[in-house]
Amino acid sequence: MVSHRSTKGASKARRDHINHEIRNMRALLPITQEDQERLSYLHSMAAICTYVRKSVLFQGLSAEERSHCSLPYEAFLQALHGFILITTAQGRLVYVSENVAEYLGLSMIDVLQGDTFYDMVESSDKAIVKSNLDIENNSSSERSFICCMQTSKAFKLQHGSCCSMMVTGSFQSFPQPLSTSSVCPTNQPLFVALCTPTVNRLQSSDSDFCHSFSSVHRLDMTYTHLSDSALYFLGYSAEEMTGRSWYSLVHTEDLSLSADSHRSLLQADDGFQVEIVLRLQCKDLSWTWIYIQANKDSECQGISCTNFIIRYDKLYFSSRPELTV
Structure with missing residues (x-):
């Protein structure tokens, strides 16, 4: 019993000593x-x-x-x-x-x-x-x-x-x-x-400075409508995108996350919003980082997305200006 108490006391003494040294070092932190x-x-x-x-x-x-x-x-x-x-x-x-x-x-x-x-x-x-x-x-x-x-x-x-x-x-x-x-x-x-x-952290008062385009999809994420401004960010016209699958543009490393978010949106009630950050491929095969706010509309049997450009290397009407939002 004496040996047990001695060992227990020694362990406590070591812990106390270690904690004392930690307190001393912590006191030196700025x-x-x-x-x-x-x-x-x-x-x-x-x-x-x-x-x-x-x-x-x-x-x-x-x-x-x-x-x-x-x-x-x-x-x-x-x-x-x-x-x-x-x-x-x-x-x-x-x-x-x-x-x-x-x-x-x-x-x-x-x-x-x-x-x-x-x-x-x-x-x-x-x-x-x-x-x-x-x-x-x-x-x-x-x-x-x-x-x-x-x-x-x-x-x-x-x-x-x-x-x-x-x-x-x-x-x-x-x-x-x-x-x-x-x-x-x-x-x-x-x-x-x-x-x-990125753009999802900007205040509403800063929304005018956000570069974005809107898109409407079927429930399987096939494009049915695209705002004209998408041409400047992706290089595709609305006509070229209509009927095309959104997944065909998603970067392979982002496919799993995209599918999970899509599944969550389909299983949720109307009014539920999904937020996702991913890369979409432009017409010239470059990649654009995009922050997407997606909403399901069961009445129209579709999904509407607001696509904010986080970063792009060029606009299709100018010569390679770099911009990070």
């Missing part, structure tokens, strides 16, 4: 006392690991490089239409700007508790993120993709369940310190990106 107190020990360690990771990866920057601008970075965040994200090629979070709360309803500390970029996105889009963080099979350092991100419950009630974000950035190398640890190698490029909300 966050408010209120944020510190609401962090569990597990979430504290996730946030601590992120800050340690950032310090190690950026320790090669000289003091002059770190302070070359006299303005505080908070001044720039207000001017950004989105939040800044930095990750390793493995998806480990290195930095998330504090204005992330404006776009996801989650504070910077809430996001850092997840530790990886993959924890920020919906499970259906993790494969998209993984393919874009793959630096071995993609020679270009530039990346641009759409993914749906996790939001707070309050944010979902206000903005809906679909939080699609355009992630645009590149892999960048940073100066290396004189000595590096093999445990945490710093010779890897970091993915630096700006995450901006």
